[in-house]
Amino acid sequence: MNPVLAELHDKARAVLDPVHYDFFAGGVGDEVVLAENEAAFGRLALLPRVLRGKEISTDFPLMISPTAFHRLAHPDGELATARALSGTTLVSSMASTVPIADVVAAATGPVWFQLYVQPDMDVTEVLVRRAERAGCAALVVTVDSPVFGRHRRDIAHGFHDLPAGLTAENMRDLAGEALRNIEMSTAISWRHVDRIREMTALPLWVKGVLHPKDAVIALGHGVAGIVVSNHGGRQLDLVPAALDALPAVVDAVAGRVPVVLDGGVRGGGDIALALALGASAAGIGRPVLWGLAADGEQGVRRVLDVLRDEFLHVLALCGGELTRDMVVVRGVAGC
Numbered sequence: 001m002n003p004v005l006a007e008l009h010d011k012a013r014a015v016l017d018p019v020h021y022d023f024f025a026g027g028v029g030d031e032v033v034l035a036e037n038e039a040a041f042g043r044l045a046l047l048p049r050v051l052r053g054k055e056i057s058t059d060f061p062l063m064i065s066p067t068a069f070h071r072l073a074h075p076d077g078e079l080a081t082a083r084a085l086s087g088t089t090l091v092s093s094m095a096s097t098v099p100i101a102d103v104v105a106a107a108t109g110p111v112w113f114q115l116y117v118q119p120d121m122d123v124t125e126v127l128v129r130r131a132e133r134a135g136c137a138a139l140v141v142t143v144d145s146p147v148f149g150r151h152r153r154d155i156a157h158g159f160h161d162l163p164a165g166l167t168a169e170n171m172r173d174l175a176g177e178a179l180r181n182i183e184m185s186t187a188i189s190w191r192h193v194d195r196i197r198e199m200t201a202l203p204l205w206v207k208g209v210l211h212p213k214d215a216v217i218a219l220g221h222g223v224a225g226i227v228v229s230n231h232g233g234r235q236l237d238l239v240p241a242a243l244d245a246l247p248a249v250v251d252a253v254a255g256r257v258p259v260v261l262d263g264g265v266r267g268g269g270d271i272a273l274a275l276a277l278g279a280s281a282a283g284i285g286r287p288v289l290w291g292l293a294a295d296g297e298q299g300v301r302r303v304l305d306v307l308r309d310e311f312l313h314v315l316a317l318c319g320g321e322l323t324r325d326m327v328v329v330r331g332v333a334g335c
């Protein structure tokens with residue numbers, strides 16, 4: 001892990017209520033996937049290309065993945081995260097502790113809205129309209145959560161509810177109710193995705209695809225992009241590391257839409273590996289929460305700055321281009 005990220009993580013752990021630290025840090029089940037997401041990067045190596053004489057692009061292919069409840073990490077919550085963007089895209093969680101309109105108003109980069117489809121489609125439509133009105137540039141429908149993940153750390157702490165004064169602000173005043181809970185439902189299907197696509201002109205991404213067949217189906221439903229993700233090891237503790245699932249999805253999509261990878265990205269080199277395996281960008285979840293808890297807006301900015309700097313350095317050392325033939329398995333000769 002990049003040492004600045006490690007320092008921010010240590011500081012976050014020191015300042016956070018241990019119950020809230022565990023909510024952010026934890027995964028589902030035995031936390032096999034949580035560990036695998038990071039370990040997968042360590043199993044791969046990059047064969048740089050030399051003497052390519054190329055101008056190195058300064059594009060920074062990173063986005064902030066949606067994470068819930070930023071005000072548990074810092075009193076300014078999602079406002080601090082949004083202020084730190086300086087051009088980076090924030091996918092703002094439907095479970096944010098600041099309303100989406102305020103997140104967008106504070107943002108110094110594009111904001112996309114992450115949505116868990118609510119079985120009551122009237123509620124879903126109100127959420128979509130709020131995202132549109134706020135000025136979000138895209139919708140990201142999370143598709144890996146037909147039920148809530150079972151997080152043993154939260155169960156052990158009895159952590160079910162936000163502390164008094166904090167709430168999922170986007171869930172206020174929906175369909176005649178002052179405050180609704182976010183619902184998960186196994187009844188959600190591609191039909192619901194179609195209905196959302198019909199109700200809005202915003203580009204529609206799906207997040208949480210691991211099977212290449214689902215990636216192909218997603219294309220048939222007109223998605224603008226796919227996030228390969230296992231929810232940071234927080235849903236099914238039997239899935240592969242997100243990075244290991246990436247190449248098959250990239251092959252299935254065959255360049256028709258962009259594919260983003262999240263899960264376990266902890267340094268600029270990890271972003272480079274994801275790109276070499278065909279991702280058009282990488283996403284980060286927890287590192288932003290550590291920066292936010294450690295030092296608010298400034299902490300998030302440090303996370304983004306250090307990852308940008310490290311990624312561009314790696315890119316230069318690789319000859320300015322990252323392709324799949326440059327990725328080899330560490331410790332295996334002749335590949």
Ligand code: FNR
Nearest residue numbers: 024065066067068093142231232263264284285286
């Ligand atoms: C998440 N994630 C998530 N995803 C989503 O679609 N909606 C959400 O509200 C949340 N909330 C959330 C809370 C916390 C505390 C975590 C750690 C994660 C998943 C998130 O978008 C992303 O997929 C992972 O966090 C990526 O893995 P890393 O970078 O945390 O390893």
